Amino acid sequence: MALRLTPVLRRAARALEDVDLIKALRSEINHELSSPSSFQDNSAGSPGDFAVDWDSAESQDVVLRRKLGSGEEVAVSALLGEILPETPSRPTYPREILMKVCLTKPGLSSVLQFDCRAQENSPFLISSAHFLRSTEHQSPSSYRGPLFSTLDPDLQNALEEYLAERGVDQLLVNYLLHHLHTKEQGQYVSWLQKLEAMVGQTADAAEE
Structure with a gap:
């Protein structure tokens, strides 16, 4: 029983x-x-000329903005990506960051968006560059531009330099790596x- x-x-x-x-x-x-x-022993660094526009304790992302003297505005949205594969030299930051860099200019309705990814001790990589229209709905079949990796290397380098001149560089990547990993651990x-x-x-x- x-x-x-x-x-x-x-x-x-x-x-x-x-x-x-x-x-x-x-x-x-x-x-x-x-x-x-290990990353908590590192300096938090600085976002440079960017100001934090959004950083909720409940969200995974952070949004930074800066405005240039010409009136051009640069917005960077970033969050943590996948955990990186294990290597013999264990990285300080175990995950990469995914970034969307949006540029707007006075008088133009289009937004130029760069999709980027970056990890520790590596330059940030641009995955794509395409235009958005804030006033129009884009269908899934809309042309979003070529694969960045298929562009002429000189053009790739020129676009990377274009972003670096606007503050999207390794210093910003280092700041985002530290900030987002620290934020994720606190969460x-x-x-x-x-x-x-x-x-x-x-x-x-x-x-x-």
Whole structure:
């Protein structure tokens, strides 16, 4: 005959499972707080002439803007990409960053957008360059320009220099790498703490 648990025993069993989970969560939180990642020893750097326009604690991205004397505006939206493959020389920053660089000029309705990616100790790479129209809906079949890698190398270099002259350079990449990795770690710890609080509340209710 199978043993049937009473409601009290079932609650006690669930409470024990919750206690194990809480212990695991606290261990992970303590590890994150007491063993800072290697990148936290690095200088945060500076965004240069860019100002932070958006950086919510709830979002994964950050948006920077700067306005040139000519009235031209440069906006950079960045977030973390995939975890990089492991290598013998472990990188300080384990993930790459994905950037959208948008340029607007007075009197022009088109927005020139560069899709870029960058990782530690490597120059940022442009994946594509295409035009957007803020007042028109673009269909999925709209021509977005050629693959950047198929352009003449001299033209690729000239476009990279074009962005560098507007402050989208290695110094900005270094700032974004540090800022976004630090932000992501803080969000992870916050998520662990919220999960611990919720599970702990459930465990307390089960003991009553």
